Amino acid sequence: MIKAVMVMNTQGKPRLAKFFDYLPVEKQQELIRRVFGVLCSRPENVSNFIEAESIFGPDSRLVYNHFATLYFVVVFDSSENQLAMLDLIQLLGQQTLERCFKNVCELDIVFNYSKIHTILDEIILGGQVLETRSTEIMRAVEEISKLEAATNAISFIPKSASSWLSR
């Protein structure tokens, strides 16, 4: 099962973090920091795999890839194939995001936070790879966007949270 997907830039700033098992915020931060610490110490032209047991506990592997200024990181256990996970990053990073944004850049990910999550939810659900056809993923995402745009016309959330709670 996949434990986490992270995207961070080459300065170590997280751009996207999705943990498939709940972790408290501080723990997430620590993991991101430690992963970045390992990533930035790796030389060029080496493998995309890292033994991650010291960071994520037993039975965990880490695969990363580097696009432009971003590191894409997937953490998973022995029930997944490492090369396949590398392709999953490819699928997410290059194929799908490229299609969505043309020349995907760091800010696209920040600004389209919910869209990226939608894409990720289509690909991975509950830690399992669900869909690997990038056309299918795109179709689903576009359908959602269309529907959201349609419902977007009428606005206003009526009451504040407190009044809603006292209801």
Add this chain to the structure above:
Amino acid sequence: MGSQGGFYQSKEFLDLVKSIGEARSKAEEDRIVLNEIETLKRRISEPDIPKRKMKEYIIRLVYIEMLGHDASFGYIHAVKMTHDDSLLVKRTGYLAVTLFLNEDHDLIILIVNTIQKDLKSDNYLVVCAALNAVCKLINEETIPAVLPQVMELLAHPKEAVRKKAIMALHRFYQKSPSSVSHLVSNFRKRLCDNDPGVMGATLCPLFELIARDVNSYKDLVISFVSILKQVAERRLSKAYDYHQMPAPFIQIKLLKILALLGSGDKQASENMYTVVGDIFRKCDSSSNIGNAVLYECICCVSSIYPNPKLLESAADVISRFLKSDSHNLKYMGIDALGRLIKISPEIAEQHQLAVIDCLEDPDDTLKRKTFELLYKMTKSTNVEVIVDRMIDYMISINDNHYKTEIASRCVELAEQFAPSNQWFIQTMNRVFEHAGDLVNIKVAHNLMRLIAEGFGEDDDNADTKLRSSAVESYLRILGEPKLPSVFLQVICWVLGEYGTADGMFSASDITGKLCDVAEAYSNDETVKAYATTALMKIYAFEIAARRKVDMLPECQSLMEELLASHSTDLQQRAYELQAVIGLDAHAVACIMPSDASCEDIEVDRDLSFLNDYIQEAIEKGAQPYIPESERSGMLNISNFRNQDHHEASSHGLRFEAYELPKPAVQSRIPQTLIASTEIVPVPEPMYPRESYQTTMPSIPSDAGSAELKLRLEGVQKKWGRSTYTPATSTSNSTSQKTVNGTSQGDGASTVSSMRETYDSRKPQVEVSHEKQKLAASLFGGSSKTEKRPATGHKAAKASSHVVEKSHVPKSSLEVASEKAAPAQQPPDLLDLGEPTATSTALQLDPFKQLEGLLDATEVASAVNGAPAASRSPDIMALYADTAAGIHNKNDADLLSGLSNPSVTNMPGTTAMPQVTQSSSKGPNPKDSLEKDALVRQMGVNPSSQNPNLFKDLLG
């Protein structure tokens, strides 16, 4: 930012992201974020916020939380958004809550209702959003609330929904298998779904179910094989192709499942051979994903019942991986090699140079993987090179986690394959020095025991030499600054036991060093305790040898300090030292016999030596002891008042406070009560056994008490090379000595020490001289393959030490038979795993074998007696000097964990049962023994190592 589609963002957000991106320090970033939090707190609670704005606020909150700040004030708003009718808002709400909340959060209760409603929605996108949330937010308690809806969705017309419903059900299974155990059959049903995507999704839960219980799914083998066949033959629509591979992710999952199902099952495996072979042939090895599938095929092949053709294909792929320029593929190749050598050890050899390249690669991941491979293929011929490399690498890294792991591996390999004692001690010293306190304390105890017991060389001389060399090396190492505590403990102990034993160093030399240690590491109490006890031993030995004892001034001041120590343990040790010094030579020799650390401690848990005393007391009218169990039975268990009352009425005075010590003193009177005495916590014996025997000589330990003794027979020995036979009887020192020399023990060990065959193989083509040498030493290229008793049991190592150790004759005889195999096979076979030859003679009549075995050992010991006695490491001889006697008191309390297991090693006394065990397995041992003898007669001269090979590498 025109590319953002329908996901509008305001300028504010843009500015925020920009300013955070430009922040030059963490402090500046924090300031910006805190500012933002204030703004959001204010804005988010304003009434009538436009939906789009609200969505943006929530996204900003998510962003802030991702940066590591607390956004909990907004959780409730996110929860509220899930209730909204608008899909946009609802989805954002769901996204936020799945990121913010965990399944046990208090707010979940407010969402469950909405999820229930949304799961029934007509809009499948709403259903999908709800299912996403279900996967993340539903815990064991809330599963029943949504389970019916999720079950209905398994039959939803949209395949996207069915897929997600399966995943949700899978998630439920992961969280609480019992709550959905009656529904797992649904996964089987969904395997036949029309949509390949849904079928593919079903494989995830099935994989997990099969991993937990293979046997209930054996019937699906045919289905899985046929699905895999169809996928591989491109029967799925083109849409499932990925980089020209048909549905590779589905293929990978299926291969994983087949690997589980075919493991150790010949019949199931036979169904798979064709399809796996097809994939090997068809797979496109130019793309990454194609290689992923190929790798999975190798995993599958190495897991299922072996098939020579498939193994060949797998070996081809591995060599392609290893020859590739891509580090990823090399990594996979090394990993795959590690899997395959278990089945066909010979393939490692053709890749030796590639493996060595990987070992020297700058890529850390690859290097570690290669060390893992080497670890798997270590044997006695290459252990020195491998462990040496491992230690070098261990020194070079900082990662404590990995350091610990590699240190424990070094220790394990060294224990198992050590070619000589010296090497072992040197290796351990290096490990301790560099990995220090990361090493498990047990390893230190093992090392101490090894030094105490010796390696079982045939004469005491070797053991003595071992000890002197240990002492010498430790005295040298002590000069270095800042040693790890664990290592210091070992050093102190060894110096105490053997520092003055060979007369090379005087007592004042050693005590001076010990005092230095205690002083230099004055805040480590354990080390100080070890040092104090070591001092006591040194002085005791001096006194016992009737030499004059002069306490060094620094030692005196140390004692003064310790006598007033806050630690009661240190204080007690200091007082003991003081007391010992005041005694006369005879008494000291009784308390502290020299070199007695591995003597038996016979624990008389019945305290039977008190029987006379008690008898006497009873005759004088004392109350007999009533065991606690019976007491509580009479007194209506632990009813304090009742007891008070009872006591009060019988005596008129309250005695119970004074009664506590009674059990310890009186516990042993009636023999019938012995069984129940176990319940009474008997204090650890604090006296040497000798004193029991001298004070109460008339009471021998009877049969009843034998059961209650510490169960020490069969306790595992940690040392790889030497093993001992479990003894069932207890005996005294004299009988032990004689028993040690029996032919059974000697025969077995002699045979096993003669494992040598010559291998005339030369390393291949000239590459680099150095690399070649390394290859040769790693892969046994040009050296003889020598086997030691433990070598053949790589697979059974570590975890099954107990089994391994308690069957000496078995292991050594098995090795003997393994030895017979190389004589017939090409000599260049690498002995990496269990040679297959072992299983050939399994069908032989065990009783016949038993007979054969008995005289075989006799023959063997007769034949081999002469040449072997001079040089072979005699396993059993190690116990010759473990003669029982008085146990060293300090060892008893300081190292009780260490010294206890060394008790009762009586090889030979129980030869029969073990022979029976061994005869149930292994080929005809008689033949192999004869062959072995023949080899010897032909003048093959076994020597433990080939020194030239390692010169370059180690020098």
